Amino acid sequence: MEFSKFLNSSSKLNIILIISFSISVNSFIIFPNFNNVFYILFHLTLIYLIFYHYHYYLYVVALIYGILFDILLLNNIGAHLITFLSLLILYILLRKYLIRLSSYQIIFTYFITLIILLLIEHFLANFLHNYKFNMSFFFNLILISLIIFIPTIFLFTKLDK
Amino acid sequence: MAPKFQIKVFQLSKFVKNFTIISVVTLSFLLVFFSKTDYYLISGIKNLSSSVIIPITRFISAPVNVFSNFIDEYNQFRSLKFENKILQEEIIRLKKWQILAIQNSRENKVLKKLLNATDNNLTLIKTASLINRNDTIYSKLINLNAGYEDKIKKNMSAINERGLIGKVIDTTAKNSRVILLTDPNLSISVKSISDEIFSLLTGNGDGKYLVSSFVKENKMPRLGDIVVTSGTAQVFPVDLLVGKVAKVEKNRFFVLPFVDFVNIDYVQIVTSK
Numbered sequence: 001m002e003f004s005k006f007l008n009s010s011s012k013l014n015i016i017l018i019i020s021f022s023i024s025v026n027s028f029i030i031f032p033n034f035n036n037v038f039y040i041l042f043h044l045t046l047i048y049l050i051f052y053h054y055h056y057y058l059y060v061v062a063l064i065y066g067i068l069f070d071i072l073l074l075n076n077i078g079a080h081l082i083t084f085l086s087l088l089i090l091y092i093l094l095r096k097y098l099i100r101l102s103s104y105q106i107i108f109t110y111f112i113t114l115i116i117l118l119l120i121e122h123f124l125a126n127f128l129h130n131y132k133f134n135m136s137f138f139f140n141l142i143l144i145s146l147i148i149f150i151p152t153i154f155l156f157t158k159l160d161k
Numbered sequence: 162m163a164p165k166f167q168i169k170v171f172q173l174s175k176f177v178k179n180f181t182i183i184s185v186v187t188l189s190f191l192l193v194f195f196s197k198t199d200y201y202l203i204s205g206i207k208n209l210s211s212s213v214i215i216p217i218t219r220f221i222s223a224p225v226n227v228f229s230n231f232i233d234e235y236n237q238f239r240s241l242k243f244e245n246k247i248l249q250e251e252i253i254r255l256k257k258w259q260i261l262a263i264q265n266s267r268e269n270k271v272l273k274k275l276l277n278a279t280d281n282n283l284t285l286i287k288t289a290s291l292i293n294r295n296d297t298i299y300s301k302l303i304n305l306n307a308g309y310e311d312k313i314k315k316n317m318s319a320i321n322e323r324g325l326i327g328k329v330i331d332t333t334a335k336n337s338r339v340i341l342l343t344d345p346n347l348s349i350s351v352k353s354i355s356d357e358i359f360s361l362l363t364g365n366g367d368g369k370y371l372v373s374s375f376v377k378e379n380k381m382p383r384l385g386d387i388v389v390t391s392g393t394a395q396v397f398p399v400d401l402l403v404g405k406v407a408k409v410e411k412n413r414f415f416v417l418p419f420v421d422f423v424n425i426d427y428v429q430i431v432t433s434k
């Protein structure tokens with residue numbers, strides 16, 4: 001607990017990013033949904049970092065994780081890298097509108113962003129890397145997102161105090 | 162009087178910030194572009210991810226792995242009694258088969274001598290064990306604990322006791338990556354044993370079936386036909402077991418692979434003689 005005092009919330013969120021990335025790229029045969037849960041958690045953490053802790057270092061973070069996700073999950077660079085960087089650029093363009101939103105609107109935007117991000121990744125994986133759009137897998141991801149969304153928000157707000 | 166220290170805060174200038182964004186976006190564009198052409202840089206990044214990133218991710222995810230293994234062992238322990246009964250019955254059945262197999266083996270040896278035939282056309286390069294797998298989200302890839310130090314090269318075939326598993330796509334000094342048959346980006350040229358119908362198979366994306374992407378002269382194999390590698394594309398050795406025709410449609414057919422991709426522990430890397 002003492003150790004956590006030395007870390008600011010941005011660092012804690014970055015640790016969550018590393019852990020969720022590591023778990024999502026190692027398949028567990030008995031619990032395949034484990035990977036999916038941490039895959040969603042990674043996306044949620046990245047969006048949260050961009051929305052609430054925006055900094056220029058996030059471009060490098062998005063670049064590194066985008067490349068690694070693409071190589072480890074798709075064996076080609078493209079889908080994740082494009083999606084993560086597009087999210088960052090889109091955030092800068094829409095920042096002045098996002099600031100005006102109420103907390104409920106922000107949460108709704110947060111969730112919609114997550115779904116759009118996953119959808120774009122699926123489309124790009126299909127378009128660039130020939131991985132067919134798997135409807136059941138996508139719905140599975142949405143279902144997991146619905147389940148873990150509120151607890152994750154709760155956890156992040158606790159971390160952010 | 163206590164001295165006053167002034168801390169000078171250095172802020173990134175707007176130019177540096179914009180330069181960072183532009184360079185990251187340009188680099189991303191170049192990486193996406195070169196990833197399709199298999200450029201040296203991309204190959205280097207892939208090797209780096211295999212040799213450095215995968216061990217780190219394995220270390221971080223180790224507690225989950227331990228938990229997963231514990232649950233697996235607990236489930237196995239629970240079903241021990243039931244499995245024991247089944248195994249006892251199977252031992253009796255197998256003993257009968259063993260007698261028959263010994264007779265057939267003797268007969269086979271005699272016939273082979275008569276035909277002057279060799280045992281197989283494969284050279285075993287290395288038997289490697291699986292270190293981790295990335296086959297839940299999108300692609301179907303596994304990583305092995307042997308690399309080019311063990312003479313494993315790109316495009317070599319990976320098999321196990323049941324048949325063809327996939328193809329080596331990347332090698333580092335001590336690791337190699339294998340793309341599984343069930344990945345939609347791997348094509349294999351095959352033929353059916355009974356009718357010798359040549360076709361190309363790719364992964365269906367569901368991780369279970371292989372689907373034909375091309376069938377020579379549009380002749381469809383029969384349901385239940387066994388499919389083996391044809392060796393025509395010079396990638397896989399000839400006559401490696403692939404699977405069984407499970408479904409036939411008007412213009413395509415589906416094959417159920419013999420290999421149980423969920424339970425892969427050891428893989429043999431082979432090449433044709």
